[in-house]
Amino acid sequence: MRLSALGVLAPALSTTAAAAPQAAPADLTPPPDLFDAQLLDLDFWVKPRTLSVTRPASGERTKLLYWKDGEVIDSAYQELCHLLRDVNGRETAPIDPKLLEMLWGTQAFIARYGLEQPLEILSGYRTPASNARLIEAGVPAARKSLHMSGKAADIRISSLSEEVLGGLVRSFRQGGVGYYYRSGPKGGWIHADTGLNRTWKG
Ligand SMILES: [Zn+2]
Numbered sequence: 001m002r003l004s005a006l007g008v009l010a011p012a013l014s015t016t017a018a019a020a021p022q023a024a025p026a027d028l029t030p031p032p033d034l035f036d037a038q039l040l041d042l043d044f045w046v047k048p049r050t051l052s053v054t055r056p057a058s059g060e061r062t063k064l065l066y067w068k069d070g071e072v073i074d075s076a077y078q079e080l081c082h083l084l085r086d087v088n089g090r091e092t093a094p095i096d097p098k099l100l101e102m103l104w105g106t107q108a109f110i111a112r113y114g115l116e117q118p119l120e121i122l123s124g125y126r127t128p129a130s131n132a133r134l135i136e137a138g139v140p141a142a143r144k145s146l147h148m149s150g151k152a153a154d155i156r157i158s159s160l161s162e163e164v165l166g167g168l169v170r171s172f173r174q175g176g177v178g179y180y181y182r183s184g185p186k187g188g189w190i191h192a193d194t195g196l197n198r199t200w201k202g
Pocket of ligand 1: 152191
């Protein structure tokens with residue numbers, strides 16, 4: 001699979017390309033209260049992309065270089081699609097590369113502040129049957145969920161609150177963000193998709 005040299009997010013960021021030289025990561029600490037991905041310059045988007053993800057439902061964990069020199073690495077892409085599969089329905093589907101880019105961007109952005117943590121995937125692709133089952137069980141899920149087309153993921157990063165993680169994903173301005181606040185030791189999660197730009201609380 002071949003994408004443009006700068007990936008699909010780059011056009012929105014091209015206006016920042018002429019910004020001042022990038023500060024060294026050390027200069028960026030401490031982390032701000034809210035992250036803003038629009039501050040990223042072009043350098044960020046052309047570097048090789050390694051995504052570190054875990055799947056609590058299956059206990060899987062992987063760290064994969066999946067994009068470099070402007071191209072998705074197909075074997076790693078297939079592995080990521082498998083990891084984001086429907087764990088309950090046991091089906092794998094193609095995941096929107098733009099969604100992977102948003103997940104990677106989120107992780108890579110906070111890594112600049114020394115926060116290097118795997119991204120937990122609570123839900124990725126869902127078969128229509130799995131999605132219907134969730135609705136029946138009273139779990140928040142939309143009838144026409146973008147999970148069914150490989151364009152959505154429910155995520156968590158243990159060190160970030162829903163507010164901060166959602167704010168960061170939202171700052172990419174590449175799709176929808178749902179905030180699912182929950183009490184309990186693990187807290188809630190963020191729904192990220194590559195549909196229309198919108199936010200909601202669920
Ligand atoms: Zn979701």
